[in-house]
Structures are given as C-alpha cells and as structure tokens.
Amino acid sequence: MYQIDQSTNTNRLAATRAEHKVIAALIMLVACLAFDRISTSLVALIVVGVLVMGVARVKVRLWVRITSAELFFLLLSVGSVVIVISPAALPQGVGMGFGGNWIGMTPQSAQTAARLFARTLAAVSCLSLIALTTPLHDLVRLSRRLHLPALLIDLTLLTYRFLWVTTVMLEQMQAAQAARLGNATWRTALRSAGITAARLFIRSYQRIGRLSDAWAARNFEGDMPRLEQHGREHAPMLLLVSLFAVLAMTGLRWLGVP
Template sequence: MFKIDQYAYTSSLRHVHPGEKFAFAMLTMSICLAASSVLVPALVTCLTAAAIILVARVPARFYFRLLLLPLGFLVAGLLAITLTISREPDPAVCGFAIRGITLGVTIPGLYHAALLFTKSLGAVSCLYFLSLTTPMVEIISVLRRLKVPALLIELMGLVYRFIFVIMETAGRMYISQTSRCGYAGLKASYRSLAQLVSNLFVKSCYRSQALFTALLARGYTGEIRMWEDPRPVSRKNLALIALVDFILLVLVLVSWRWPV
C-alpha cells in the first residue's frame, strides 16, 4: 500500500462524509483556477496545507515532499512562458542580446508565469487534500452517486488496482535480481534494469488477465459493487465549506475588477 493510501485510511478526517471532502476539494479547486490574481491561489495552497497538516494530521515533511513532485514539471513549463525571444531590440525585455537575438523576460510574462504557477500549485494541493483524507473506494462511491458513467468508474477502479499489481511484480523481480547480484556494478545494473522493464510488461499482463478471470469466476458483470460505510452529513462542515468558498469567491470577483 502506498503512503498516500495509508494516510487516507488513518487521517483525522477519515470518518468525515466523503461527499463533504469531495465538494470542498472540487469547489475550492474551481475557484482557484478561476482566479485572475496570485492572491487567491496562494491562499488556497496555504489553506489546504493547514487542513492536511493541522486537521488531518498528515506529517508536514511527507506533504511537502509530495509538493516537490510536480515542481519539476511546473518549472519546465513556466520557462517556456517566461522567456521572450525577439529579433528586434525591445525595451520591455530585460535580458541580453546574442548575434542580434534578444533573450530575456518581461514584467507581464513574469506575472503570467507566477499566476500559472500559483494556480497549478493550488489545484494540486486541493487534489492532495482529497487523496490524503479520502480512500479511493470512497471517492469512487461519490462519483457513482454523482451519476458518473459506470465505464469510467470501473476503469478508475481497475487501473488503481493494477498499479499495485505492477508495483508488487516489479518489487519481486527486483528482489530476485538483487539476490543474484544483478546490481553489483554499473554495467550489471543497466542490464538488470533493462531485463526488469522488458519482463515487467509481460508478467503484468499475465497477472491482470488472471485477475480478470478471477473476477469473472465471481460473477463479474461489468460493475464492481463495494461496501459503503454510511456516514451522516454534518451541517456544521457544510456551513464551514460554504463560508470558506464564499470568501474565496468574493476575493476572485474582486480580483477580476481590481487585479492584484
């Protein structure tokens, strides 16, 4: 089991109705993406971090390590937005010229990059809040109540299950190779890694087919029904969610009129 799943099952918000957490994450993420200033996404990032660390009791070190994962993709994408290349001198560009080509940045470009960065980080933090406080089976249950097509829900469940199948298969193969000194040197490591990757697909396909056969043997008809633990909806939590999202929405509307 992944660490994310462990914290989802052991967090302090585990017994809160999953619909409340799903509504908070989706509404807050939508408001964050609709913002036209860096203030609201920054507030969303701080708010969700406080909810995850202080309320759900997820270790801060683990959460910030999770935030480091998308930073590489964000930085690589923002470089293409921030940098400006021009063949003619432009006083708005702060940079340097190489053989008649001006390479630099502009103030609007920097602001646009900062806005995209904070929006992306805020949206990711909302999804982390949902995944670190709500098990996957409960998320699927909420999607089923929202009348999401059954095919999409089944694909989500099967893909989620096959991730563990692939990880378990890769772990066993790695242990087997290590016990035979497959990673004793650099050359042997590359050779063992190539064999692991090539054989992993074949073994994973075989195990997935065996899993599907087991489902058919147990009466699988295209939909996996799971036990849903009934939980009451808290009016207090709904009021708090409505208040927080209303304040964020007001800030978004103000930022549309007076960008910050």
C-alpha cells in the first residue's frame, strides 16, 4: 500500500491530468477485449509497460507485483480452460485415461487458455497505468468532474484517509504489544490480535468523534466543499500512444496474426 501510494505521488506522470491517463488506459483496455488475440494483448502489455516503467519511471518490481497480483486466480481459471475432460479419447493433443474418462489438453483449449491469459494480463496492466501513476486526489477530482455521487466520492476520500490513520494506529499497537512480549508465543499472539481488533474499533470510533468536532469547528454543515485545484499538465502524448497501440492491434488483426 505504501509503495503504491508513493508511486502514484512521485512518478513522472503524477502531474499529468487524470483524464488523459484514464482515457488512454480505457482505449487500450477496450481494444484488448475487442480484438481478443494474443498478439494484440501483447501489444497492450508492452505499450503499458513502456508507459509505466519507461515514461513514468515506476519501479519494475512494483509493476510486476501489481500486474501479477491476480496470477493465482488467473492460473486457476486458465487451468480449468486448458484441461479438457472427455468420455472419448481426445482426437488431438495429449491426454490420459482416468476412471473411464479422458483428461488432457487440445490445441484449441491451449489456444483459448493462452488468449484468456494474455487478455487478462493485458487488461490488468492497462488498469495498472491508472493505479500506479494517478494520485487518489486526482481521481477524486476526476470523479467530481464526471458528476459521480458526492456521497460516494466523500466516502472514498474518508476511507483513503482513515486507511492511513488506522494503519498507523495498528502499527503503534502492534509495536507496543511486541515490546511487552505480546507475540512471544502463538497463544499470546492470538490474544494480542484479539485485543488489537477490539481496541482498533474503539479508537477509530473515538477518532471519528474528534474529527467530527474538528469539522464543526471549521463550520462544516453537511456538504463537503469542493475546490477545483490548479490545472494539471496536459499529456496528448498518452492519447497518441494509446491510439498508436490500437492502430498496431488493428494491423495485427488485419494481417491475421493470432
């Protein structure tokens, strides 16, 4: 969480308008899903990779970790697609008999699985362009410009803020417990975790009360005010790159590359 947040605030595309990043990511995402080929997915993956790591200078390790975060679930899904169970022997591919059925893999199932794998990976990488390069407050501003419900936006903002406040509280409590042998054995660790959970709730509740007082002291009357901040950098480059990627994908499809 710390690394993602640090990346969104310090990368070289941090000052770029969120709209441009979101549009560029969506163009490539839609193209990926529409063309649904291994080659087109690879183009999206490479283009996003270059934008995130080359242009924005996000650390390679972070990008790989984010993009591969869903790898476990993806491999499970791909596994269920690639393995074919048939009552008759498989006409093509490899397989083995098992309890009266044939279990194996056909060229078609392998191709479908590879396409699914590439498409999902590329789609996630498109979203990583937004997740790793756009500070949350820019996304909030974009949401306001898009006239998303104010309640939803305010909740997002508060959840984000309290995520950090609660994390700090949690770390302090865990450190205090560890300093007094709270994690010495699994039994004490379990007890400490229970106390932490209970105290964390109470402390969060108390903090909400104090925050509410602080709002009242600054004349909060129910509506979270909004201020359009100074303009961010325009980046037609991002849009051009994404359009170029779509052109390349169209070309690959036209050439019949799988």
